Structure formats: structure tokens, C-alpha cells
Amino acid sequence: MLTGGRCTRCGFTGFPRAAVCLECGSESMESADIGSGGELFAESTVHMSNGRFPAGYSVGYVLFPSGIRVFGQIRAAGDHPPSMGSPMRVEIATLYEDDGKPIESFRFYPADAA
């Protein structure tokens, strides 16, 4: 489950949670669960290492049922990237290490993968 932010004045909900509402400028924001998955909206395979991730990693946008699109890394499952519209889930994982310290964040994986 990802937690974003919802404006208590106008109801705008986004991810990540912002200090100020992007719609009306209100500073009255509260935490809001935005869901645990959605449909793959866009995907790209990165063929150069960025120093943290080896070449061949995937990133993309997942469209949540609420209409929020979230960008993140996509965990490979099988030889081919998931197709557009595939159901995707969120997981928390160690994405890389920084001076030996594990850096955890969310990423997506195909819902039909283990």
C-alpha cells in the first residue's frame, strides 16, 4: 500500500505527499492510502547503468484505480517486460546500497509474478 497526501480543503490526492496542495495551495494535507497496485501505463528498459542499478533495469508509470500515476522501478519477472495495461502490484524492497547501507523504497512487479 502506498501512502500519498490528500488536501482536506479540495480533496486533491497525489503521490508523493506534498506539503502544499498542488491544486488549491492549501497547507492542510493529510495522509491518504492510494492503493497497492494498478495497471502498467508506460514502461522503459534502461540499457545503461546509473551506478546504482545494473544495465537492463526497467522503470515506468503505474496508473492506480484512483487515477493517480506513480513512477517507479519495475522488477523484472521473466524474459520480457510486462505489456501495457498489465496488472501491477507494489512491494517494498532494497533497491540499492549506499556505502553498505541498504536503501529501501517501493517498486512495482507484475501481479501474476511471484
Ligand SMILES: [Zn+2]
Ligand atoms: Zn487542495
